[in-house]
Amino acid sequence: MLDIRPMLTAATGVLTSPLMPDDYRAMMNPLWSRQRLSGRVEAVVPETPDASTVVIRPGRGWRRHLAGQHVGVGVDIEGVWHWRTFSLSSPPGRPDGLVTITVKAAPGGFVSEHVVRRLRPGGIVRLSRPAGGFVLPDDLPTRLLFVTAGSGITPVMSMLRGFALAGDLPDVFLAHVAPNGPQVIFGGELRRMAARFPGLRLHEHHTRPVPGRRAKRLTMADLSAVCPDLPDRMAWVCGPRGLLDDAEAYWRAAGIADRLRTERFQPVARPSAGPGGRVRFVRSGRETAAGAGTPLLAVGEEADVAMPSGCRMGVCRTCLARLAGGRVRDLRTGEVHGDPGDLIQTCVSTAVGDVDIDL
Numbered sequence: 370m371l372d373i374r375p376m377l378t379a380a381t382g383v384l385t386s387p388l389m390p391d392d393y394r395a396m397m398n399p400l401w402s403r404q405r406l407s408g409r410v411e412a413v414v415p416e417t418p419d420a421s422t423v424v425i426r427p428g429r430g431w432r433r434h435l436a437g438q439h440v441g442v443g444v445d446i447e448g449v450w451h452w453r454t455f456s457l458s459s460p461p462g463r464p465d466g467l468v469t470i471t472v473k474a475a476p477g478g479f480v481s482e483h484v485v486r487r488l489r490p491g492g493i494v495r496l497s498r499p500a501g502g503f504v505l506p507d508d509l510p511t512r513l514l515f516v517t518a519g520s521g522i523t524p525v526m527s528m529l530r531g532f533a534l535a536g537d538l539p540d541v542f543l544a545h546v547a548p549n550g551p552q553v554i555f556g557g558e559l560r561r562m563a564a565r566f567p568g569l570r571l572h573e574h575h576t577r578p579v580p581g582r583r584a585k586r587l588t589m590a591d592l593s594a595v596c597p598d599l600p601d602r603m604a605w606v607c608g609p610r611g612l613l614d615d616a617e618a619y620w621r622a623a624g625i626a627d628r629l630r631t632e633r634f635q636p637v638a639r640p641s642a643g644p645g646g647r648v649r650f651v652r653s654g655r656e657t658a659a660g661a662g663t664p665l666l667a668v669g670e671e672a673d674v675a676m677p678s679g680c681r682m683g684v685c686r687t688c689l690a691r692l693a694g695g696r697v698r699d700l701r702t703g704e705v706h707g708d709p710g711d712l713i714q715t716c717v718s719t720a721v722g723d724v725d726i727d728l
Contacts, residue, residue: 399493400428410492411467416554420473420520421485422458427468427496433461434468434499436528437605437632441678442470443495446483450495452670453480454681456523456607456632457499458555460531471554473520497678500687503605503632510603513539514596516616518546518587518608522554524632525607529562529569538566542596546587546608548577572596587612589619600625607632633682646722650674651693653728659720664700665690666715674728676715683717690715695724 399407408425415421434440434457443450459469474485488494503524515525522545532538543563547553553573563571572595574587585591593599600623606616613631620629645661648668653675659668666688669676678688683701689712696707697718705721707713715726 400426402428402430406430406496406498408468408494408496410488410490410494412490413488416471417473417552417556419485420471420554421488422469422471423484423488423494424467424469425494425496426466430498431468431496432498434527435504436461436531437504437524438499438501438527439503439524440468440470440499441497441681442484444480444483444488445493446480449673450670451480451483452495452666452676452678454678456520456527458523458526458530460527460534462531462534471520471523471526473554497687501632503607503630506603509539511540512598512602513541514599514602514604515541515543516545516592516604516606516608516612517543518612520554521606521608521612521632521634522559523607525605526555526559528605529559533562533566538562538568541569542572542602543569544572544574544587544592544596546574546576546612549575589615600628603628603630605630605632609634646695646720646724648672648720649723649725650728651725659724661698661719661721662700663719664716665697665713665718665720665724665726668720669715669726669728676728678716681716683714686714688714688716691727693725693727696721697724 400409406428408427410423411426412424413421414424439454439456441452441454443452455470455472457468458471459467472481472484474482505528517525525543545553550556550573553559559571563569576584576586578584606613606629610633613633616629617631620626645659645663647656648659648665649656650669650672655672655674657668657672659665666676666678666681676688677690692707692709692711692713694709696705697713698705698721700717700719
């Protein structure tokens with residue numbers, strides 16, 4: 370039987386040109402759009418003085434995430450959409466269909482400050498589809514180790530909540546670093562979970578237990594003392610760069626690097642030399658100046674260009690765009706490259722002189 374739905378959609382598009390049917394759906398309700406994935410903020414729940422959980426009802430086109438994945442979130446601030454990537458803190462398959470991100474306001478963080486302090490229920494955010502490889506394997510190990518610091522607990526919380534939703538936790542050792550007890554994101558829930566599930570051992574390391582006095586940071590040598598079977602556990606580590614660098618060096622020296630999974634909030638970038646340049650987005654008709662160290666993804670988003678994005682670390686390759694002219698520098702390696710027609714990763718590429726992007 371002939372399926373005439375594609376023909377009807379095309380005909381409707383002609384009749385409604387220059388707007389398409391999806392544009393009208395989005396105007397009536399942004400959550401109905403199939404082309405531009407959006408979500409409605411249902412609640413903003415404070416976790417600590419500088420961190421909040423945003424509860425979101427995703428619209429059409431959302432697909433179920435895996436525990437530990439992240440999502441690109443677009444926030445309208447004074448008429449300009451600003452995109453950042455946040456880990457999902459909700460378990461996959463939450464019965465009410467809602468998802469959550471938990472955001473810590475970074476000092477000077479323009480978007481994170483807005484999300485934590487000024488985002489309100491009823492607001493609309495834009496969403497990318499979930500991505501990322503910081504996830505649990507299908508064949509779950511018998512013993513797991515999670516090492517987190519600050520907001521690095523968010524992807525791991527998605528995993529723990531998934532276990533709890535299923536009714537049981539495997540043998541898990543969780544070491545979490547925070548300044549003090551009240552500043553542990555999800556602190557109350559984690560402690561209740563550890564009391565409820567015998568398989569979960571929670572070790573809190575506080576770096577400022579007494580105001581004004583800094584304690585020793587957690588090292589992997591310290592961790593091995595409180596978790597003696599560390600080498601036998603599959604490990605997931607998420608947090609600031611120092612923690613991750615220490616973990617990777619420790620696991621590598623022990624010859625067990627294959628048992629470690631890490632999640633970095635930012636790519637390891639090399640300093641960029643040069644003045645940057647003018648960036649022109651060909652199809653959007655937008656043009657702006659870019660500094661030498663600013664990723665082209667951020668340049669486009671600041672110019673209100675619809676930029677594809679995912680992990681923002683050069684891993685998932687969701688941010689690929691075609692170079693129409695000019696040369697770019699890879700933030701990770703410092704290499705300058707690019708010919709017209711090349712696909713470049715905009716999240717880890719910066720302008721070297723004037724650049725044209727086919728977006």
